[in-house]
Amino acid sequence: MSRWKRVAAWLVAAMAASGAALGAAVIYFGWYDVSATGPHTVPVHALLDVALTRSVKVRSADIDVPELDSPARIQRGDGLFRAHCVQCHGAPGQAPEPYALGMNPAPASLVGSARERPAAEMFWITRHGIKMTGMPAWQYRLTDEQIWDVVAFMRVLPTLSPEQYRDLPQAEPRASEVGAIPGATEGRAEAPSEAPRVGDAMAGRDALQQYLCVTCHAIPGVPGARHHVGPSLAGMADRSRIAGVLPNTPDNMRQWLMDPQQIKPGSAMPALGLREQDARDIAAFLQTLSNVD
Amino acid sequence: MLLGAATLTILAACGDERAALTPDLTAAALPERADAVRGRQWISDYGCLACHAVPTVRGPASSVGPPLGNVGRQAYLTGLLPNTPDNLVRWLMDPPAINPRTSMPNVGLSQAEAEDIAAFLLSLPASPEPS
Numbered sequence: 001m002s003r004w005k006r007v008a009a010w011l012v013a014a015m016a017a018s019g020a021a022l023g024a025a026v027i028y029f030g031w032y033d034v035s036a037t038g039p040h041t042v043p044v045h046a047l048l049d050v051a052l053t054r055s056v057k058v059r060s061a062d063i064d065v066p067e068l069d070s071p072a073r074i075q076r077g078d079g080l081f082r083a084h085c086v087q088c089h090g091a092p093g094q095a096p097e098p099y100a101l102g103m104n105p106a107p108a109s110l111v112g113s114a115r116e117r118p119a120a121e122m123f124w125i126t127r128h129g130i131k132m133t134g135m136p137a138w139q140y141r142l143t144d145e146q147i148w149d150v151v152a153f154m155r156v157l158p159t160l161s162p163e164q165y166r167d168l169p170q171a172e173p174r175a176s177e178v179g180a181i182p183g184a185t186e187g188r189a190e191a192p193s194e195a196p197r198v199g200d201a202m203a204g205r206d207a208l209q210q211y212l213c214v215t216c217h218a219i220p221g222v223p224g225a226r227h228h229v230g231p232s233l234a235g236m237a238d239r240s241r242i243a244g245v246l247p248n249t250p251d252n253m254r255q256w257l258m259d260p261q262q263i264k265p266g267s268a269m270p271a272l273g274l275r276e277q278d279a280r281d282i283a284a285f286l287q288t289l290s291n292v293d
Numbered sequence: 294m295l296l297g298a299a300t301l302t303i304l305a306a307c308g309d310e311r312a313a314l315t316p317d318l319t320a321a322a323l324p325e326r327a328d329a330v331r332g333r334q335w336i337s338d339y340g341c342l343a344c345h346a347v348p349t350v351r352g353p354a355s356s357v358g359p360p361l362g363n364v365g366r367q368a369y370l371t372g373l374l375p376n377t378p379d380n381l382v383r384w385l386m387d388p389p390a391i392n393p394r395t396s397m398p399n400v401g402l403s404q405a406e407a408e409d410i411a412a413f414l415l416s417l418p419a420s421p422e423p424s
Binding site: 119120228231264 | 316356357360368371377397
C-alpha cells in the first residue's frame with residue numbers, strides 16, 4: 001500500500017471514530033433535548049421527516065385501494081373519525097383536545113394530509129401507526145374495512161366547510177356531540193399567571209408549537225411548519241389585515257388568536273385556548289416575520 | 294448533515310407519484326375552456342397586483358392581501374370555503390358574497406374570466422419554502 005493510501009485510511013478511520021465519540025457524548029451527556037417543548041433542530045427534523053416519508057411510501061406501495069365513494073362507507077367513516085381521530089387531529093373549525101396540543105411531533109391536520117397523501121398511505125399510517133409520534137396503530141382496534149371507511153371520509157374532509165362538517169347527519173346522536181369545543185377554553189386549570197408583560201417574540205416562537213400552529217401554517221424558520229391548511233405566515237408583519245377582515249395590529253392579532261370564531265364566524269381556524277400572554281407573545285413573534293428589510 | 298438531509302429530501306420527492314387521497318383539486322377539474330395564459334393576463338388587467346404578490350406577474354410588491362403563489366395548496370379560501378376549483382371560481386367572481394367582511398372587492402369578473410384566473414393560479418408550481 002502506498003504511503004498516501006495509508007494516511008487516507010487512517011484519516012477516515014480517525015474521523016469515523018471521532019464522529020462516533022461525538023455522537024455517543026451527545027447522547028450520554030444528555031445534550032439532545034427530548035422535551036416536547038423544545039422542537040427538533042432543523043436538520044434532525046428534516047432527516048426524521050424524510051425517514052417517515054420514505055418508510056410509509058415503500059411500505060404502502062402494494063396496497064390495493066378499494067372503492068371509497070359509497071355514501072354509506074363515508075358516513076360510517078365520519079362516525080369513526082369523530083369517535084377516534086378528531087380528539088388529536090381536530091377537524092375543520094374544531095380544535096384538538098388540550099392534551100393533543102402539547103404533543104411533539106404535532107398531530108397533523110388531516111385536511112392537509114388528504115390533500116397531499118395518497119389513499120394507500122393514509123390507510124397504512126392509520127393501520128400501523130407511527131413510532132414515537134403518538135400516532136397509535138388501529139389494526140387491533142378497527143377492522144381493515146373500518147379503516148378504509150375512515151380513509152373514505154378523510155377523502156371528502158377537505159371539501160367540507162367548517163359549517164358543513166358540523167352539520168353532517170350522524171347515525172346516532174352521541175353525548176360528545178360537536179359544536180362548541182369543550183375543553184378548549186373552559187375547564188382548563190389556569191396556570192398561575194404572572195402580571196401581563198409585553199409580547200416576547202422568542203417566547204411566542206416556543207408557544208407556537210404548543211398550540212399546533214405548525215400543523216396548518218407555513219412559518220419561516222420553524223421546523224415542520226410547512227403546511228398550507230391555513231395561509232402561510234411568511235411576511236405576516238407586512239400584511240395590512242388579519243384573516244382579511246381585521247387591521248393587522250398586535251392587539252387585534254392577540255384577539256384573533258384567542259378567539260378566531262368570534263372575529264370571523266365559520267372560520268376553519270379553531271379557538272385553541274391560548275392564554276392571553278401566549279397570544280401576546282405569538283403576536284410579537286408574528287411581527288418579526290417581515291419580507292421587507 | 295444538512296447537506297445529507299437536503300439530498301435525501303430531494304430524493305424523497307422523486308419516485309412514483311400516486312394521486313392524493315382527495316380527488317379533483319387540480320386545474321384539470323375546471324371546464325376545458327379555462328386558459329392559464331389568458332388568466333395571467335386578466336390578473337394584470339384587473340389590477341390584482343394592487344393588493345397581491347403574484348409569481349411571474351411583475352408589478353409593485355403589495356401585501357394588502359396574501360401572496361397568491363400557493364393558492365393551489367391552500368386548503369381553504371378566505372378561511373371559510375374549502376379550496377376546490379369550483380369554489381375558487383365562485384370566490385373570484387364575488388368575494389363579499391362568501392365573506393361579507395372581506396377587504397377583497399368584487400371586480401366584476403365573468404365566469405369565463407374567473408375560470409381562466411383559477412386555471413392560472415392552480416398551474417403555479419408549489420414553492421418549497423414558506424412564501
